[in-house]
Structures are given as structure tokens and as C-alpha cells.
Amino acid sequence: MRFEIMKKGLLTFLQKGLSARQFRRLAILDLLRGAAAGKEVPHRLAGRLEALARLVPSAVVTRLGSHADGLTETEAAGKRELTGLNEVGHEKPMRWFTHLWLCYRNPFNVLLTLLTVISWLTEDMKATVVIGSMVVISTLLRFVQEKRSNSAADKLKEMVSNTATVLRRDMAQEIAQEARQYFGVQLHPQAARRVEVPIRLLVPGDIVLLSAGDMIPADVRLLAAKDLFVAQAALTGESLPVEKFCEAGPCPDGNPLELGNLCFMGTNVVSGTATAIVIATGSDTYFGALAERVTTQDRTPTQFQAGVNKVSWLLIRFMFVMTPLVLFINGFTKGDWVEAALFALSIAVGLTPEMLPMIVTSTLAKGAVILSRKKVIVKRLDAIQNFGAMDVLCTDKTGTLTRDRIVLERHTDAFGAVSDEVLDMAYLNSCYQTGLKNLLDVAVLEHADLHQKLDAAGNFRKVDEIPFDFSRRRMSVVVSEHDDRHLLICKGALEEVLSVCSHVRHGETTGVLDQALLARIRTVTAGLNQEGLRVVAVATRALPAARDTYGVADESGLTLVGYIAFLDPAKESTAPALAALKANGIEVKVLTGDNERVTLKVCRDVGLAIRGVLVGTDIDAMSDARLAVAAENATVFARLSPMQKERLVRVLRGNGHVVGFMGDGINDAPALRAADIGISVDSAVDIAREAADIILLEKSLMVLDQGVIEGRKTFANMLKYIKMTASSNFGNVFSVLVASAFIPFLPMLPLHLLVQNLLYDVSQVAIPFDNVDEDSLRQPQKWNPDELGRFMLFFGPISSVFDISTYALMWFVFGANTAAQQTLFQSGWFVEGLLSQTLIVHMIRTRKLPFIQSRAAWPLLAMTAVIISIGIFLPMGPLAGYFKLQALPLSYFPWLIATLLAYMALTQTMKGFYARRYGWQ
Numbered sequence: 052m053r054f055e056i057m058k059k060g061l062l063t064f065l066q067k068g069l070s071a072r073q074f075r076r077l078a079i080l081d082l083l084r085g086a087a088a089g090k091e092v093p094h095r096l097a098g099r100l101e102a103l104a105r106l107v108p109s110a111v112v113t114r115l116g117s118h119a120d121g122l123t124e125t126e127a128a129g130k131r132e133l134t135g136l137n138e139v140g141h142e143k144p145m146r147w148f149t150h151l152w153l154c155y156r157n158p159f160n161v162l163l164t165l166l167t168v169i170s171w172l173t174e175d176m177k178a179t180v181v182i183g184s185m186v187v188i189s190t191l192l193r194f195v196q197e198k199r200s201n202s203a204a205d206k207l208k209e210m211v212s213n214t215a216t217v218l219r220r221d222m223a224q225e226i227a228q229e230a231r232q233y234f235g236v237q238l239h240p241q242a243a244r245r246v247e248v249p250i251r252l253l254v255p256g257d258i259v260l261l262s263a264g265d266m267i268p269a270d271v272r273l274l275a276a277k278d279l280f281v282a283q284a285a286l287t288g289e290s291l292p293v294e295k296f297c298e299a300g301p302c303p304d305g306n307p308l309e310l311g312n313l314c315f316m317g318t319n320v321v322s323g324t325a326t327a328i329v330i331a332t333g334s335d336t337y338f339g340a341l342a343e344r345v346t347t348q349d350r351t352p353t354q355f356q357a358g359v360n361k362v363s364w365l366l367i368r369f370m371f372v373m374t375p376l377v378l379f380i381n382g383f384t385k386g387d388w389v390e391a392a393l394f395a396l397s398i399a400v401g402l403t404p405e406m407l408p409m410i411v412t413s414t415l416a417k418g419a420v421i422l423s424r425k426k427v428i429v430k431r432l433d434a435i436q437n438f439g440a441m442d443v444l445c446t447d448k449t450g451t452l453t454r455d456r457i458v459l460e461r462h463t464d465a466f467g468a469v470s471d472e473v474l475d476m477a478y479l480n481s482c483y484q485t486g487l488k489n490l491l492d493v494a495v496l497e498h499a500d501l502h503q504k505l506d507a508a509g510n511f512r513k514v515d516e517i518p519f520d521f522s523r524r525r526m527s528v529v530v531s532e533h534d535d536r537h538l539l540i541c542k543g544a545l546e547e548v549l550s551v552c553s554h555v556r557h558g559e560t561t562g563v564l565d566q567a568l569l570a571r572i573r574t575v576t577a578g579l580n581q582e583g584l585r586v587v588a589v590a591t592r593a594l595p596a597a598r599d600t601y602g603v604a605d606e607s608g609l610t611l612v613g614y615i616a617f618l619d620p621a622k623e624s625t626a627p628a629l630a631a632l633k634a635n636g637i638e639v640k641v642l643t644g645d646n647e648r649v650t651l652k653v654c655r656d657v658g659l660a661i662r663g664v665l666v667g668t669d670i671d672a673m674s675d676a677r678l679a680v681a682a683e684n685a686t687v688f689a690r691l692s693p694m695q696k697e698r699l700v701r702v703l704r705g706n707g708h709v710v711g712f713m714g715d716g717i718n719d720a721p722a723l724r725a726a727d728i729g730i731s732v733d734s735a736v737d738i739a740r741e742a743a744d745i746i747l748l749e750k751s752l753m754v755l756d757q758g759v760i761e762g763r764k765t766f767a768n769m770l771k772y773i774k775m776t777a778s779s780n781f782g783n784v785f786s787v788l789v790a791s792a793f794i795p796f797l798p799m800l801p802l803h804l805l806v807q808n809l810l811y812d813v814s815q816v817a818i819p820f821d822n823v824d825e826d827s828l829r830q831p832q833k834w835n836p837d838e839l840g841r842f843m844l845f846f847g848p849i850s851s852v853f854d855i856s857t858y859a860l861m862w863f864v865f866g867a868n869t870a871a872q873q874t875l876f877q878s879g880w881f882v883e884g885l886l887s888q889t890l891i892v893h894m895i896r897t898r899k900l901p902f903i904q905s906r907a908a909w910p911l912l913a914m915t916a917v918i919i920s921i922g923i924f925l926p927m928g929p930l931a932g933y934f935k936l937q938a939l940p941l942s943y944f945p946w947l948i949a950t951l952l953a954y955m956a957l958t959q960t961m962k963g964f965y966a967r968r969y970g971w972q
């Protein structure tokens with residue numbers, strides 16, 4: 052039972068790709084703990100993992116046929132031929148016939164196929180051909196569009212695919228090894244190169260280098276590790292990172308995930324560094340072994356897919372109600388039950404929006420391609436819907452509001468005087484730390500006095516380091532000068548560093564850090580913050596050279612030596628971008644780990660209106676209910692931890708907002724997963740890019756605003772088809788019911804209904820290429836399937852009014868009121884019905900006056916003209932007899948034009964009333 056529960060949960064994780072986003076959202080992580088016990092994984096795999104874990108690093112390298120300095124390109128290619136790509140089973144492209152079957156397998160096509168079989172059994176070959184053509188056209192169009200969509204999506208994903216840093220030996224190294232082995236000749240080739248390789252190209256035996264922010268690209272055995280902490284939540288459900296070591300050891304309780312020297316595909320590095328050797332790739336990994344046991348399940352639909360399915364089943368239920376009514380009314384009034392049954396089946400076909408899957412797929416694909424031209428890469432097509440619906444954007448400060456080009460502006464002592472000693476200490480800290488070097492470290496290392504500092508660093512030897520984490524918000528290195536003493540240098544956020552300081556240095560003197568000095572320090576740093584400078588505190592502690600290993604406990608009793616202050620000025624493009632986002636109905640909230648003073652200065656510089664400020668400590672003190680209110684009323688959230696960011700995103704979503712989160716760091720990953728739409732950049736750390744739905748090729752709010760507009764266009768075009776189909780089908784069936792009750796013959800033959808429906812559906816193929824009014828793009832567009840019923844009731848009966856007027860026209864004006872004249876009657880309604888259905892596309896596609904105030908794109912205009920021409924040609928041309936139609940008198944066409952103009956006028960009036968009362972989306 053436990054494994055069955057795990058399978059359902061893991062399925063969603065696997066079939067959405069390696070991102071844990073949907074997986075976390077469905078709260079399935081803790082269900083995986085049962086699977087992580089190791090007993091659910093094949094014993095052979097668990098045994099192999101344990102055997103490799105027991106070996107010393109050199110023995111692991113030998114067993115895998117590798118070398119301490121990595122594989123050559125030739126060796127890697129050879130191994131890849133044997134093992135295949137580093138992809139789990141669900142990621143491999145499906146066979147063409149499987150894809151074709153999936154394109155066919157939807158409720159509409161199954162229903163139409165059933166109707167085709169019934170028509171064939173009743174020997175109605177024309178209906179069989181027409182309905183069958185609908186199935187074939189719908190399936191093939193969807194197959195071709197999805198094939199193109201998948202190809203486009205794959206190309207886009209390649210632009211942001213994750214890579215791993217591996218060691219590669221040159222051929223010269225291989226030759227040198229053989230020369231030494233066989234001829235005793237000593238050659239000196241160059242050292243191994245560090246190469247960025249796409250994760251899918253990794254092979255067993257590859258030596259990979261890991262650091263903070265990296266995804267674990269395969270199952271690996273650690274060869275060397277320094278303060279390595281790995282987040283395994285995607286596999287175990289444990290929220291806290293696990294420390295890993297390179298030492299050999301047994302397998303606790305037979306659970307491979309608890310092996311301290313193994314890391315697994317799908318997890319990520321939180322802090323520290325490591326060198327590891329790949330021991331398994333693709334389906335041979337722990338992750339892949341679980342994947343093979345669940346990939347036969349069905350996918351869990353996303354919120355957008357669930358909405359489309361809801362609309363589909365609404366129309367199907369409507370069909371199941373209306374079709375029997377049409378059957379019995381016509382059967383009892385006409386007496387011909389066979390003809391009535393065929394007519395009812397045709398009504399069922401007319402109510403089936405068989406083009407819906409194709410329209411949705413092609414619209415999303417076209418939107419993704421257009422977004423890519425605007426430097427926005429869509430990793431998941433369904434994310435476009437959330438992109439267009441987003442009404443709150445949470446973003447970090449650095450690099451988004453600012454230039455992302457931090458410079459070291461000042462280095463001062465604790466009381467604001469320039470101090471070179473502080474710069475020396477900061478440089479040593481940044482130089483010797485081996486974790487992820489952030490922009491602050493880069494700014495220190497690139498300072499103007501770099502060469503002088505390099506000389507100073509040469510006098511020191513690194514002893515140990517205490518890595519950065521987001522709870523302490525500081526990191527330390529321990530260095531030794533001439534091996535006579537050890538010096539711990541701590542650098543980090545002001546409050547966190549002050550919390551471990553007991554003394555403060557001023558010039559050559561050192562005093563106790565009392566309340567008076569503390570107040571003075573805060574005054575000095577507040578002044579720096581007011582200037583827009585980000586302040587990082589630097590503290591030291593002298594230690595005896597008695598040991599080589601240090602931990603967090605040693606960060607105590609420090610002496611504050613001063614600060615380094617950084618400047619990251621606001622971007623010129625930020626102010627207009629924020630104004631554009633506001634104009635488009637998106638509220639921007641700033642979530643940052645920086646302090647509130649610096650953040651407020653930047654916000655003022657870019658013109659962001661501040662309604663309130665919350666800091667991390669305030670948030671921790673609030674219940675979810677209080678935070679929900681406070682989050683609505685605040686604009687800036689400062690001094691946040693990763694979990695606080697995630698909590699804020701969840702609270703805003705709970706308030707009914709569609710929340711986007713934009714971030715690029717390790718600390719942003721939880722919030723990216725929690726948001727409705729995660730947005731990152733191509734330069735982000737691996738885990739941030741993996742968690743995101745949208746990747747920006749340029750870290751700019753202006754690019755994001757353009758992407759949002761394109762997302763709204765895409766979503767608007769999908770809604771057009773759904774609205775048009777639903778309202779048009781509802782009106783047609785209502786017209787048929789009226790005609791069936793009062794006219795002594797069928798108002799239209801089954802063949803006419805089928806041909807009309809086929810032509811109408813073909814005219815909709817151009818909708819993905821249509822224009823969208825500017826007014827429709829100003830506000831977020833939320834998916835609300837329940838509103839569809841109201842829209843149907845408003846606009847469906849309008850077409851029925853003019854259908855009934857056409858009945859009266861043909862009956863009273865043209866004398867088509869007997870069974871002998873029914874072909875004329877049917878021809879008149881066929882033309883009016885097709886033209887009004889085709890023109891309703893242009894009426895409902897816009898709130899404005901169509902053709903004048905708002906013009907459709909040329910593909911839709913061209914398709915409309917073609918279908919109208921075919922609709923008139925069928926009764927007026929040589930094919931009329933084949934389709935059981937007849938030529939209409941020329942006097943019919945002025946009446947037709949008047950009817951269509953009146954139809955458009957009434958629809959326009961109803962649009963105004965509907966928009967004023969309910970809004971127009």
C-alpha cells in the first residue's frame with residue numbers, strides 16, 4: 052500500500068520533468084519517505100550502491116574505468132554508446148504512432164468515431180465520409196501542430212539546459228600514460244581541463260565538480276568534499292539539508308539514501324564543494340529505478356488542463372441532454388425515426404468542439420515561439436496561462452531593480468573612517484572561500500587594489516572554512532600567517548555578525564561592545580544605508596594554531612573591525628518597466644534578503660510606491676491569518692530567509708492572487724516552486740532554473756512585461772475559440788429545437804449539418820494567429836470555466852433569433868413551406884447558418900466594433916472569406932445536387948445581408964451590456 056501511494060505521488064514529479072515544483076505543490080513529499088526506506092528499490096541496485104560506498108575513492112575510480120583527472124572525449128563517447136544518454140525513461144521522445152494515438156484519444160474524437168460507425172452501419176456514406184474527415188483532420192492537425200510545438204520547445208529548452216562541470220583529459224594525457232607504461236618515457240602533458248557538459252551527456256566514470264546551487268546531475272560517489280550539504284527533499288521529504296562526506300562507510304538500515312558518500316540525481320547542493328565520480332546515469336540511477344515503476348500511469352492534469360476538460364465535459368453533457376430531445380421531437384412530429392436518429396446524431400456532431408485540443412496546443416506553441424523572440428523561454432507550455440493571469444509579481448532587488456553590477460564603494464572601520472585593514476580581511480575571506488561566490492565576493496576581488504591584495508594573500512595559508520547558510524547569513528574562513536597563529540575572518544549581514552561579536556576595534560585599540568557602542572554602530576551603518584549602500588560587516592578572532600577543523604561554534608567572541616559597503620545603482624529601465632507593469636494590472640512586491648533601508652532607497656529611486664514594509668522577524672511573529680492581511684498592505688519585505696519568501700508567496704496565493712516570483716539564487720528556489728509561475732534567468736544557479744517555469748534571457752522587468760503581454764495574447768486567443776464554440780453550438784441547438792417542433796420537415800439534413808460544422812471548424816484554425824485588442828491586455832486574464840455558462844446563455848440565443856427569422860423568411864417570403872420545397876428551405880438556412888457562425892468569430896473576438904475599430908489578423912480574415920465563399924458556392928454551384936441543396940434566388944441575398952447586419956448590430960449591443968455588467972475578457 053505504501054508503494055502504491057508513493058507511485059501516485061512520484062508520477063507527478065516524474066512526468067513534469069526533474070523540477071520538484073508540481074511535486075511540492077501537491078504536498079506529496081512526505082509520502083515518499085516510505086519509498087526512501089530502500090526496500091522499494093531493486094535489491095540489485097541497493098547492493099551495487101552499497102558496494103561502491105564501501106570502497107575507498109581510488110578503488111571506485113579504478114572500478115569504473117576512469118582516472119583521477121577524468122575521461123577523454125573518446126572514452127566518454129565510447130561509454131555513452133553503451134549506456135545511452137543520461138535521461139530517465141519518461142524523458143525519451145515517444146514513438147510517432149504513440150503520439151498519433153494520443154492525439155486521437157480525446158472524448159470528442161471517440162464520440163465522432165462512434166457516430167461515424169453508426170452512419171456507416173445505416174449506410175449513410177456521405178455522413179460517414181464527412182464525420183470521418185472531421186476525425187482525421189482534427190487528429191492530423193493536432194499531430195502536426197504538437198510535433199512542431201515539441202520541436203520548438205526542445206530547441207528553446209536547449210537554450211537553458213543545465214550543464215555539469217566535468218574534468219576532461221586531453222588525448223596527450225592518454226598518450227603520456229601509455230608512453231610511461233609501455234616505453235618508460237616520461238611526458239608532461241597539460242593538466243585536465245574543466246569543461247561544461249550538458250547533463251544528458253554524462254557517463255559513468257565522469258569526474259564532476261560540485262558547488263552551491265548545482266543540481267546533482269546523476270548518481271555520484273564523492274571523492275572529496277568540503278562542508279558539503281545536499282538537499283534531498285525531492286526524494287526523502289526531509290526539509291533540512293544533509294551533510295555528505297567522502298569517507299567510505301556501510302549502508303545504514305539498507306537505505307541507500309542514507310549513505311553519506313553518495314549523492315543522487317534530482318537533489319541539489321546547498322553549500323560547500325565536492326569532487327565526485329558518476330556511478331550511474333539515466334534509468335540506472337536511484338531516481339530512474341523508481342521511474343520505471345510508475346511511468347505507466349496517467350498524468351495528473353494541471354489547473355489549466357482541468358479547466359479545459361471542465362469545458363469539454365460541459366459541452367458533452369449538454370449534448371447528451373439536447374440530442375435525445377431533438378430525436379424524440381423529430382421522431383414524434385415527422386414520423387421517420389431513422390431520419391430523426393441521423394439528424395440527432397448530426398446535432399451531436401455539431402455540439403462537439405473537436406478542434407479544441409488542436410487550437411489549444413497550436414496557440415500555446417505559437418505563443419512560446421513568439422515569447423522566445425522576446426527573450427522569454429517557456430519551459431512548460433501550460434505556464435503561459437498563468438503568465439497571462441499573473442496579478443502579483445514578487446521579485447528580488449539585486450539585478451532586477453538594480454544594474455546587477457555591484458562595486459565596492461567603501462571600506463571603513465566600525466565608526467566610519469576609511470580602513471585598509473577591513474579591506475584586507477574582506478579580501479582574504481572572499482579569496483579563500485570555496486562556496487558559491489556571489490556578486491559581493493566578485494566585487495571585493497575585482498577591487499582596484501587587487502594586485503596589492505594578491506601579494507597580501509600570498510603570505511597566508513587557508514586552514515578551514517565555515518560555509519555560508521541562509522539562517523546564519525554569514526560565512527567564515529580560517530587562515531594562518533607563517534603558521535604561528537590562526538585567524539578566523541567572518542563576513543556577513545550586519546545584525547548576524549554583531550550577534551557573535553563581543554568586542555569592537557577602533558584604530559589600534561579594542562573595546563568591549565556595549566550598548567552605547569552598539570547604538571553608535573547602528574547609527575553609522577544606517578547612514579550608509581540611507582545613501583543606498585549595502586553594508587557587510589567584517590569581524591575577526593585570533594586563535595591558537597592547535598587544530599585544523601572549525602565549526603559554527605567557533606563563530607563567537609569575535610571583534611568587529613568594520614564594514615565593506617557596496618553600491619548597486621538602479622537600472623534606467625526599471626522605472627518605465629514598473630510603470631508598464633502597474634498599467635497592465637500587476638502589483639510588484641520586493642522580497643529581498645537585504646536590509647530595509649537600502650531597499651527603500653532603491654525603491655524610491657525607481658519610483659515604486661511603498662505602501663508598507665515588513666522584515667523577516669515581523670513575519671515570523673505573525674500567524675498566517677495576520678500575515679495574509681499584512682502581505683496585502685506591504686510592498687517591501689526585507690531581511691528575508693528562503694522559507695520566509697516561500698511563506699509569503701503561499702500566503703499571497705491563498706488570498707486569491709496569481710503570483711509570479713522572479714529570482715535567480717539558491718535562496719529563491721523554495722519560493723519559485725511555491726509560486727503559480729516561477730521566473731528565473733539563464734544565468735541563475737541550476738536549482739533556480741530547474742524550479743522555474745519561465746526563463747528570461749535578459750534579467751529585466753521590461754522583458755518580463757513584454758512577456759506578460761504576449762502571454763495574455765496567447766490566452767485571449769484560446770478563450771476566443773472556447774467562447775465562440777460554446778455560444779454558437781448552444782444557439783444552433785436551440786434553433787433546431789424550435790424548427791423541429793413547428794416545421795413539418797427537417798430544417799436541415801444531417802449531411803448539411805455535418806458539412807456546415809466541418810467548414811466552421813476549419814475556419815477556426817487561424818485563431819492562434821489573431822490580433823488581440825489593447826484593452827483586453829491591460830488586466831490579468833484569469834481562467835474561469837464557470838463563467839462560460841453565463842456567456843452561452845447571453846450570446847447563444849442571439850443566433851437563434853436570426854435563425855428563426857430565416858425560417859420565417861423562407862416559409863413566408865420564398866414559399867418554402869411544404870415537403871416538396873424543403874430543399875430550398877434547407878439551402879437558405881444552410882447559407883445563413885454558416886455565414887452567421889463564421890462572422891460570430893469576428894463579433895466575439897473583440898469588445899469593439901469589428902472590421903472598423905478592431906480588425907482581425909489577415910490569416911483569420913482570409914479564412915473567413917474562403918469559408919463564406921465555399922458556403923455560397925455549394926448551393927449555387929454544380930455541387931449543389933450532390934449535397935442535396937439547390938440554387939437560391941438572387942432576391943434572397945439582400946435579405947441575407949440585412950439579416951447578418953441586424954445580427955451583428957444586436958450582438959454588438961449585447962456585448963456592451965454584458966461588458967458593463969460582467970466585464971469583458
